[in-house]
Structure formats: structure tokens, C-alpha cells
Amino acid sequence: MLSTTTRYTSRHLKRILVEPNSKMVWGEKKYIIAPSILSADFARLGEEVDNVLKAGADVIHFDVMDNHYVPNLTIGPMVCKALRDHGVTAPIDVHLMVSPVDALIDEFIKAGASHITFHPEATNHIDRSLQLIKNGGCKAGLVFNPATPLDACKYVMDKLDIILLMSVNPGFGGQKFIPNVLEKAKEARKLIDDNGLDCRLMIDGGVKVDNIKAVADAGVDMMVAGSAIFKSPRTVESYKETIDAMRKEIGE
Numbered sequence: 127m128l129s130t131t132t133r134y135t136s137r138h139l140k141r142i143l144v145e146p147n148s149k150m151v152w153g154e155k156k157y158i159i160a161p162s163i164l165s166a167d168f169a170r171l172g173e174e175v176d177n178v179l180k181a182g183a184d185v186i187h188f189d190v191m192d193n194h195y196v197p198n199l200t201i202g203p204m205v206c207k208a209l210r211d212h213g214v215t216a217p218i219d220v221h222l223m224v225s226p227v228d229a230l231i232d233e234f235i236k237a238g239a240s241h242i243t244f245h246p247e248a249t250n251h252i253d254r255s256l257q258l259i260k261n262g263g264c265k266a267g268l269v270f271n272p273a274t275p276l277d278a279c280k281y282v283m284d285k286l287d288i289i290l291l292m293s294v295n296p297g298f299g300g301q302k303f304i305p306n307v308l309e310k311a312k313e314a315r316k317l318i319d320d321n322g323l324d325c326r327l328m329i330d331g332g333v334k335v336d337n338i339k340a341v342a343d344a345g346v347d348m349m350v351a352g353s354a355i356f357k358s359p360r361t362v363e364s365y366k367e368t369i370d371a372m373r374k375e376i377g378e
């Protein structure tokens with residue numbers, strides 16, 4: 127084991143050791159593509175996830191909605207655990223669109239989540255919720271709605287592995303990309319770089335082959351895409367075609 131890990135820097139090694147639920151994609155890849163299973167066929171979710179991973183996805187984006195914080199209801203920790211039991215070893219990126227968040231953070235840690243992000247206005251104690259995630263060995267992040275400024279980052283920067291910018295209003299897949307988020311992405315990129323943060327800048331909502339380059343140019347390095355990838359004919363080949371086209375657009 128040691129002989130295979132000594133090739134890595136100590137930063138890499140730290141990532142391996144703190145990522146019990148992830149294979150190594152975090153520090154190795156310039157861009158991470160994270161298909162959102164919100165647009166998958168839920169009647170055959172395991173197969174859909176297997177197929178999108180075979181097609182070259184890096185991470186599975188897992189949208190949790192509670193019909194309270196957002197006007198829609200989706201999936202919870204049992205489904206995350208079911209994917210792990212099914213054999214999914216790729217990182218599972220849990221996006222909590224729920225309020226409150228702390229009890230579900232614990233449940234998702236137990237269910238095998240790799241990353242957990244939440245909306246700052248959905249918890250009374252942002253720092254505590256971030257610490258809960260970190261203590262569970264998961265990567266932690268804050269999610270900002272299109273009209274929400276980045277202010278909540280300021281005093282918790284040391285705990286942020288992900289800043290996630292919503293490029294649609296949360297609640298539904300298949301919405302139109304809100305271009306004003308590109309300005310916010312540039313601001314977030316500057317915040318990350320100026321402070322030397324080891325933090326991914328992620329975007330979620332309306333990302334397609336034809337706008338992913340603008341997103342990358344604004345400094346984003348982790349892209350969620352749901353309806354652009356999970357669509358008919360729902361085969362590995364068709365998912366691969368979209369993911370490959372996205373990577374080509376961003377120069378990979």
C-alpha cells in the first residue's frame with residue numbers, strides 16, 4: 127500500500143486518507159464533470175449511474191429536495207446507501223436542498239456520501255454544519271442561489287472544500303442557465319485564488335455543451351449537468367458523446 131502511495135505528495139496523501147468514500151479524482155483532475163441523477167430514470171437508477179460512470183463521469187451529483195426549502199421532493203440517504211450497496215465506488219456529491227440540514231448530514235455520512243453541500247440560509251449555524259460534514263470525513267461546501275452574495279464564505283473559508291454556485295433557482299432540472307452567475311463565478315474564483323484556498327468552484331443548473339466553455343473561462347472547475355447528459359436514448363454511448371463533447375469544449 128505504502129509503495130503505491132509514496133508517489134503522491136503529502137497533500138495528495140491527505141486527500142486519499144480523508145476520502146473514505148471517494149476514489150481519487152479530487153486533486154488529479156483539472157475539471158470534474160458531475161452528472162446530476164435528478165434527470166436519470168429513477169426506476170433503474172443503479173444501471174443509470176453505472177452507465178454514466180462508464181461514459182466517463184467523474185462524480186455523481188445527488189440532489190436532495192424536501193418540499194420545504196425547495197418546492198420539490200426527491201431522494202434521501204437510503205437511496206445513497208442503495209447506490210453504495212449496488213457497488214458504486216465513485217464519489218457521491220450530495221447537494222442538500224433541505225432545511226434544517228444537520229440531521230441529514232449525519233445520515234448522509236453514514237450512507238456513504240463523499241461530498242456534502244448545503245445552502246447557508248437553510249441552517250441556523252453554518253460553521254457547525256460545515257464542521258459536522260468535515261468530522262464525518264466528507265468534503266464540505268456552501269451553495270449560493272443566483273441572487274445570494276458570497277458573504278457567508280468569509281469567516282468559514284478554512285472549512286470550505288467546495289463553493290457551489292447555482293445557475294438556476296434550485297428545485298428542478300431542465301431550467302435555463304442564468305448568465306449573471308458568470309460574474310459571480312469570477313468573483314468566487316478570485317476569492318479562492320487570493321486566499322490560496324484548496325477549494326473547488328462548482329456550478330449547477332442549465333450547463334450544456336454550448337455554455338460549458340464560458341463557465342470554465344469564468345473560473346469554474348467542477349460542472350454539474352443533469353438534463354444535458356441524462357436524456358434519451360439513455361445509453362452509455364449517448365452519455366459518453368455528451369461528456370466527451372463537454373470535455374472537448376473545455377480543452378480536455
Ligand code: DX5
Binds near residue numbers: 187297301350
Ligand atoms: C437543481 C439541481 C440541479 C439540477 C441540474 O435544483 O440542483 O442539480 O439537477 O439539472 P440541469 O442540468 O438539468 O439544470
Ligand code: ZN
Binds near residue numbers: 162187189
Ligand atoms: Zn444540484
